[in-house]
Amino acid sequence: MKRQILHTDTLDDSTLWSNLKKGNEKAFSTLFKKHYAHLVRYGNSFIPFPEKVQDCVQDVFTDIWVYRNKLNEDVVVKAYLLSSVRKRIARLQERDHIFRLSTSMDSVKFLFDFSIEHHLIADETTAAKVSHLNRLINDLPSRQKEALYLRYNQDLTVDQIANMLEVNYQSANNLLHRALLSLRKEWKGNILLILLLFQSVF
Numbered sequence: 001m002k003r004q005i006l007h008t009d010t011l012d013d014s015t016l017w018s019n020l021k022k023g024n025e026k027a028f029s030t031l032f033k034k035h036y037a038h039l040v041r042y043g044n045s046f047i048p049f050p051e052k053v054q055d056c057v058q059d060v061f062t063d064i065w066v067y068r069n070k071l072n073e074d075v076v077v078k079a080y081l082l083s084s085v086r087k088r089i090a091r092l093q094e095r096d097h098i099f100r101l102s103t104s105m106d107s108v109k110f111l112f113d114f115s116i117e118h119h120l121i122a123d124e125t126t127a128a129k130v131s132h133l134n135r136l137i138n139d140l141p142s143r144q145k146e147a148l149y150l151r152y153n154q155d156l157t158v159d160q161i162a163n164m165l166e167v168n169y170q171s172a173n174n175l176l177h178r179a180l181l182s183l184r185k186e187w188k189g190n191i192l193l194i195l196l197l198f199q200s201v202f
Contacts, residue, residue, distance in 0.1 A: 013077035021068050028068075032061050035078065038154070039085050045110050045149075046089050056088040079160040082150070086164060110146035136186050144179035151176055 011019075011027070013034075019027035036057060043053035060081065064071065137145065143165065150156045150164065162172035 017071075017075065017077050018073065020065070021071055021073065023068070028061075028065055031077065035081050036061075039081055042082055042149075042154075043085050043089055045146075046086075047093070052092060053089070056092060057085055060084045060088055076156075076160060078154060079156050079164065082154060082156070083164045110142040110149070133183075133187060136183055140179050140182060144175050144182075147172060147175040148179050 011030070013031065016027040016031045016034075020031060039057045039060075040050075040053055043056055044050060047053060063084075137148070140148070147161055147165070150161045151158070156164070158172050158176065159169060161176075162169045165172060165175075167175075
C-alpha cells in the first residue's frame with residue numbers, strides 16, 4: 001500500500017486538511033500539534049478555566065476526525081479552527097448556565113492582555129511608552145480588541161473575522177477601524193510600536 005503523504009510536517013494547512021479528510025492520521029496529528037497551543041491561548045481569553053479550554057480544543061479536533069468525511073474541502077484551516085473553538089466555548093457556557101440560553105458570544109468578554117516582552121524594550125523611556133500603549137489597547141472594547149487580535153496576531157482577513165464574529169463585512173471592518181482610530185487619537189508615539197506590540201505577543 002502506498003503512503004498517502006510524505007513529509008507532513010512541511011505541508012501547508014490546506015494540504016494537511018485534504019489528507020486528513022482522506023483518513024491520514026499523520027496529517028491530522030500534524031495539524032493538531034501545529035495549532036493546539038494558539039487555540040488554547042485564544043480560548044483562555046474567554047474563560048478562566050484552562051482545563052475546560054483544553055477540553056474544548058480537543059473536542060474540536062475529535063469532531064474533525066470523526067466527521068472528516070463531511071468536512072468542506074475549501075476552508076481556511078486556521079479561521080475554521082478558531083471559529084470552532086469560539087463556538088464550542090459558547091456552548092460550554094450555555095451548558096454551564098453562565099450565560100443566557102444562547103450560543104452567541106456577544107456577551108463574552110475577550111480577556112486577552114496584549115503585552116510586549118521585556119527583552120524587546122531597549123530603555124526606560126521606551127518601556128514607559130510601551131506600558132502606556134499596552135493600557136490603551138487593553139482598554140479598548142472587548143469586540144474591538146478581539147478583532148485586532150484576529151487581524152494582526154492570527155492574520156485573518158476581514159471576511160474571516162466577520163464570519164467568526166457573526167457580523168457582516170462592514171461591521172467587522174468598522175470594529176478594526178474604530179479600534180485603530182482610537183489608538184491613533186490617544187497614542188502620540190511611533191506607530192511602529194503598535195505593530196511591534198501585535199507581532200510580539202506570542
